[in-house]
Amino acid sequence: TKLLEEMEQFLRSETSVDFTFLPPWIDSPSLADDLNQDLADKLLNTINSIVAQPRAKQGAWYGTDASTFAAAGVPAVVFGPGSIAQAHTADEWIEIDQLRLASEIYYQFCTNPN
Numbered sequence: 001t002k003l004l005e006e007m008e009q010f011l012r013s014e015t016s017v018d019f020t021f022l023p024p025w026i027d028s029p030s031l032a033d034d035l036n037q038d039l040a041d042k043l044l045n046t047i048n049s050i051v052a053q054p055r056a057k058q059g060a061w062y063g064t065d066a067s068t069f070a071a072a073g074v075p076a077v078v079f080g081p082g083s084i085a086q087a088h089t090a091d092e093w094i095e096i097d098q099l100r101l102a103s104e105i106y107y108q109f110c111t112n113p114n
Contacts, residue, residue: 031067031076039075046109
């Protein structure tokens with residue numbers, strides 16, 4: 001809460017716009033690499049063995065249940081077809097090709113012991 005207070009003070013000192021500062025509505029741990037590194041590396045290797053353009057690990061700005069699993073000691077990663085821009089909207093959709101590609105990645109990830 002001290003950090004939130006400092007953020008609010010800073011924002012108020014930098015602008016003359018009147019605003020209401022609300023606390024975050026998602027309060028969950030971050031999804032760190034320490035526990036999830038091996039799982040993330042295996043998934044990335046699987047992805048890169050299938051897709052034409054190599055991919056890299058990246059962070060996400062949105063909340064997921066994966067951080068809750070990781071906080072409980074269960075390794076977790078976030079991966080799936082589609083774009084977060086279309087996720088959880090009134091007209092959520094993914095392309096069939098993305099679904100097929102993700103299915104192949106899931107299959108290879110789960111059946112390959114490496």
